[in-house]
Amino acid sequence: MTGEALAAGAARWTARITPNRLRVGLIAVVSAAVYAVLGLVKLATYRASTFDLVIVDQAVRNYAHFRPPYIPMVGAFHDRGLDYLQLADHFSPIYALLAPFYWIHDGPASLIVAQALLFAAAIPFIWLFTRRMLGTAPAYLVAVAYALSWPVAQAIAFDAHEVMFVPLLTAIMIERYHAGRLLPAFAAMGALLLVKEDMGLTVIGFGLYLFLTGDRFRGMCCAAIGLGGVMLTRGALISLLGGESQDFWAYGHLGPDAPSAILTLLRDPLNALLLPFSEETKVDTLFLLAWPTLLLCLLSPLSLVALPHVLERMLSDREPWWRADFQYNAFTVVILLLAGVDGLSRLLRRIKRADDRSLKLAWSAGALVVALTLVPKFALDQLYHPAFYKAEEIRTESAAAAVAAVPTGVTVEAANSLGPALTSRTTVLLWTGQPRGAAWVAADTARWQFPFGSPDDQRAQVDRLVTEGYTKVFDRDGYVVLRRT
Structure with missing residues (x-):
């Protein structure tokens, strides 16, 4: 050119x-x-x-x-x-x-x-x-x-x-x-x-x-x-x-499927008009x-x-x-x-x-x-707000240490807040308290986590896993990492 x-x-x-x-x-x-x-x-x-x-x-x-x-x-x-x-x-x-x-x-x-x-x-x-x-x-x-x-x-x-x-x-x-x-x-x-x-x-x-x-x-x-x-x-x-x-399917109040839901709305047009404002x-x-x-x-x-x-x-x-x-x-x-x-x-x-x-x-x-x-x-x-950028320093350091305690390449049941930090190098499953057979568990027992109702529920689940053969390999500031032995 x-x-x-x-x-x-x-x-x-x-x-x-x-x-x-x-x-x-x-x-x-x-x-x-x-x-x-x-x-x-x-x-x-x-x-x-x-x-x-x-x-x-x-x-x-x-x-x-x-x-x-x-x-x-x-x-x-x-x-x-x-x-x-x-x-x-x-x-x-x-x-x-x-x-x-x-x-x-x-x-x-x-x-x-x-x-x-x-x-x-x-x-x-x-x-x-x-x-x-x-x-x-x-x-x-x-x-x-x-x-x-x-x-x-x-x-x-x-x-x-x-x-x-x-x-x-x-x-x-x-x-x-x-x-x-x-x-x-x-x-x-x-x-x-x-x-x-x-x-x-x-x-x-x-x-x-x-x-x-x-x-x-x-x-x-x-x-x-x-x-x-x-x-x-x-x-x-x-x-x-x-x-x-x-x-x-989020319309059980209207019927078990789409045709029945549509029929319900057609039978009561006034209710259908008012339902979006109910x-x-x-x-x-x-x-x-x-x-x-x-x-x-x-x-x-x-x-x-x-x-x-x-x-x-x-x-x-x-x-x-x-x-x-x-x-x-x-x-x-x-x-x-x-x-x-x-x-x-x-x-x-x-x-x-x-x-x-x-x-x-x-x-x-x-x-x-x-x-x-x-x-x-x-x-x-x-x-x-400056507080948004300043997380709890001790908790953040402990979270990073807990994540580091989980080896690369394993399957881990992780608390909702820990999964994103682990997903690039492990297979992450959400820790729900129901046994999934994963070799590793990473929990956050200090604050509410989906789907648990409270930190107490998580702590009870950690205690149960210990009795079932898991060993704590990390425990600091509410973060607990367990390994099945």
């Missing part, structure tokens, strides 16, 4: 690096760094958890070594064997895309960094959509509002979860469709089906949105694809791969989902994309699915935020003030202010 050609190529790349791209890229990079810090500090100070960090770690490590995605931790927990497949627990083959991170660093820290990057990667598409609808300045405000949003904060605080892929994919799906770039839009939609067995519900919602906005043929096709995806994964693939289709926790979560858009997401048909997944949660009998504390709200955060942008645009057109820049800027500033006011109530609040 000649010098002139190289210079021309460099000039073209330089021309593409516009000030807006630099600023948006900076927002995304800073956001990813903040998210990674939150997860890495928790990992380093033994505040990460075996559920779900070790589960995802075991699956991705197997993908990285070109093996089936076995998750022995879940297999042992459900008494289904150590060769239990992640795809039988949740249908998430998209985890295979994270394997290259393990070629760089083989450990759960790679998952935390990858998750941070994926959440931040949605920011450019949110910015593009908002700039097209409202202008450049509002686009920056909305992008930062997403970066600070409480659903993202709670998902980041949950160590690792398949939801990490959803904000990026839904942002691509909506923004690229709005830009008339159908191939990447529908490719992202298809990729959603590889994230989790229920993401077909979001695809159905996208189909409803297309149908109601005039793209009826594509809308019907998308709805059919989404319905087919849910039926195929939940009704066939999970069972064929060794799972149980009833594992995540608990104060549900109402709180629904309000918190809409409030960051100043409720304008309710004026946009884009909200239909989120509706099926939200109803799946609010109609269930599992309180964690309703609450704002967990990661489930990140499945719909981008959809509702962009619906707020679209809702404002529609409102301005209706009142014949579509060109009113001041109103667009005011709403975007309001969305950012709401995001800021919610920060102290959720997980990002930890980052500006």
Whole structure:
């Protein structure tokens, strides 16, 4: 290649690096760094958890070594064997895309960094959509509002979860469709089906949105694809791969299966309408989902994309699915935020003030202010408190010593807080008090650990293991390591 050609190529790349791209890229990079810090500090100070960090770690490590995605931790927990497949627990083959991170660093820290990057990667598409609808300045405000949003904060605080892929994919799906770039839009939609067995519900919602906005043929096709995806994964693939289709059936109050639950809802339509609002926790979560858009997401048909997944949660009998504390709200955060942008645009057109820049800027500033006011109530609040970075020094040193007492390559039943530190060099099973036959046990008897009710329960289990032939090889500050002799 000649010098002139190289210079021309460099000039073209330089021309593409516009000030807006630099600023948006900076927002995304800073956001990813903040998210990674939150997860890495928790990992380093033994505040990460075996559920779900070790589960995802075991699956991705197997993908990285070109093996089936076995998750022995879940297999042992459900008494289904150590060769239990992640795809039988949740249908998430998209985890295979994270394997290259393990070629760089083989450990759960790679998952935390990858998750941070994926959440931040949605920011450019949110910015593009908002700039097209409202202008450049509002686009920056909305992008930062997403970066600070409480659903993202709670998902980041949950160590690792398949939801990490959803904000990026839904942002691509909506923004690229709005830009008339159908191939990447529908490719992202298809990729959603590889994230989790229920993401077909979001695809159905996208189909409803297309149908109601005039793209009826594509809308019907998308709805059919989404319905087919849910039926195929939940009704066939999970069972064929060794799972149980009833594992995540959370509608026993409506019936033992989907047809009976649907019939129950149809027999009493009023109760069906009131059920998503039947608990104060549900109402709180629904309000918190809409409030960051100043409720304008309710004026946009884009909200239909989120509706099926939200109803799946609010109609269930599992309180964690309703609450704002967990990661489930990140499945719909981008959809509702962009619906707020679209809702404002529609409102301005209706009142014949579509060109009113001041109103667009005011709403975007309001969305950012709401995001800021919610920060102290959720997980990002930890980052500006020095105590978050200063774990109990003695306990941390003892935890590290306990982990070091477990040899490499063994199978170990570990307390929920110790599993992430052991998973890169051992086969970790969750210590539940039920005998799994592991040669090693690592317990934390000084604080509450899932699934134990109290430290006293753990201490009783340690005493039982000693009477059954285990020997203590480490015991300090509540951390106990036992070896079967």
